[in-house]
Amino acid sequence: MQRQKFTQAGTWVIKLGSAILTNDGQGLSAEAIRGWVEQIVLLRQRGYRIVLVSSGAVAEGMQRLGWAERPHALRDLQAAAAVGQMGLVQAYESAFMTHGIRTAQILLTHDDLSDRRRYLNARSTLHALLDLNVIPIINENDTVAIDEIRFGDNDTLGALVVNLVEADLLVILTDQAALFDADPRINAQAQRIAQAPADDEQLDAMVSEGGKLGRGGMITKLRAARLAARSAGATWILPGRRESVLLEAAAGADIGTLLTPSEEQRLAARKRWLAGHLQLAGKLWLDEGAVRVLKESGKSLLAVGVRKVEGAFERGEVVACLDPNGQEVARGLVNYDADEARKIAGQPSVQIEALLGYIDEEELIHRNNMILSR
Numbered sequence: 552m553q554r555q556k557f558t559q560a561g562t563w564v565i566k567l568g569s570a571i572l573t574n575d576g577q578g579l580s581a582e583a584i585r586g587w588v589e590q591i592v593l594l595r596q597r598g599y600r601i602v603l604v605s606s607g608a609v610a611e612g613m614q615r616l617g618w619a620e621r622p623h624a625l626r627d628l629q630a631a632a633a634v635g636q637m638g639l640v641q642a643y644e645s646a647f648m649t650h651g652i653r654t655a656q657i658l659l660t661h662d663d664l665s666d667r668r669r670y671l672n673a674r675s676t677l678h679a680l681l682d683l684n685v686i687p688i689i690n691e692n693d694t695v696a697i698d699e700i701r702f703g704d705n706d707t708l709g710a711l712v713v714n715l716v717e718a719d720l721l722v723i724l725t726d727q728a729a730l731f732d733a734d735p736r737i738n739a740q741a742q743r744i745a746q747a748p749a750d751d752e753q754l755d756a757m758v759s760e761g762g763k764l765g766r767g768g769m770i771t772k773l774r775a776a777r778l779a780a781r782s783a784g785a786t787w788i789l790p791g792r793r794e795s796v797l798l799e800a801a802a803g804a805d806i807g808t809l810l811t812p813s814e815e816q817r818l819a820a821r822k823r824w825l826a827g828h829l830q831l832a833g834k835l836w837l838d839e840g841a842v843r844v845l846k847e848s849g850k851s852l853l854a855v856g857v858r859k860v861e862g863a864f865e866r867g868e869v870v871a872c873l874d875p876n877g878q879e880v881a882r883g884l885v886n887y888d889a890d891e892a893r894k895i896a897g898q899p900s901v902q903i904e905a906l907l908g909y910i911d912e913e914e915l916i917h918r919n920n921m922i923l924s925r
Contacts, residue, residue, distance in 0.1 A: 570791070584642050588650070612632055629693055654688050657677070718784050725772070745808065749786065789807040845921075
């Protein structure tokens with residue numbers, strides 16, 4: 552995987568850190584936000600699908616509340632985030648609206664993505680927004696998060712969103728130029744790591760802690776890159792204060808640090824997730840046509856190809872797909888619960904809304920949430 556791969560339009564999750572969004576910690580920089588928005592608009596015009604993961608709420612809240620130091624108490628952090636989120640959303644909305652682009656605010660916690668049903672709900676919403684040409688702006692829901700469910704940093708959140716939207720690339724914009732083999736602030740001989748496999752163990756000795764505003768130094772960025780790699784996504788750590796850095800990256804410039812998934816990770820990420828960690832909650836018996844489509848075409852499973860439904864599963868649980876002889880041919884995350892699946896089994900997708908009173912997905916199991924059995 553080379554840098555030139557990313558000159559082609561794809562889905563990017565772009566994470567903006569507090570250090571590059573604020574006026575040296577004194578609230579948000581409207582000028583900086585306008586600059587990022589202008590670059591994103593140009594990327595959009597070239598066919599890129601963009602999801603933003605933005606820090607800055609706590610820093611903006613600190614400014615509005617007159618606090619010079621980041622608080623340690625969780626309730627104070629939550630209060631600052633609640634106050635600052637208002638300004639953060641307003642700044643993005645105003646900047647994008649000057650270009651006629653709509654935005655959407657999405658606040659997530661770890662619990663939202665660990666629960667299968669909520670994971671599918673978030674995934675469906677994000678894909679709908681992207682299809683509507685809306686820019687999703689995602690942040691951790693600091694206001695309601697507690698220690699057990701906090702992401703802890705938006706680098707990790709960005710990596711989880713890569714999995715959520717099946718993104719090609721996680722772009723982490725930071726106040727550092729790149730990942731170096733030593734701390735460049737204290738070692739003038741430090742060399743930039745231009746590109747490396749995300750799982751390279753030698754990288755562990757090269758990372759450093761973050762500053763007082765952000766929760767994520769290079770340690771969290773490396774962890775995020777490894778998490779994104781498990782979903783077959785690459786991570787590009789870029790110098791956030793460099794002019795037109797996103798456009799340079801889209802042109803394949805040799806800047807920052809590109810951390811890539813291994814070929815094994817690219818091929819097996821979703822299979823390990825589905826096959827190794829989730830229990831079967833039910834079974835779908837398929838006709839020969841549906842079995843052939845799954846095996847030969849790699850397409851999604853539609854309700855029209857289902858002949859019988861077994862089990863009492865909920866939306867988002869894993870079910871097995873069986874051929875007419877009872878042999879498992881695939882398994883995946885189902886988009887409807889068992890009672891709904893029984894109502895739409897054997898019916899074309901255009902009939903789902905009439906049968907259920909609503910339609911969430913046209914597919915019973917989307918191909919991105921399915922693995923074929925051996």
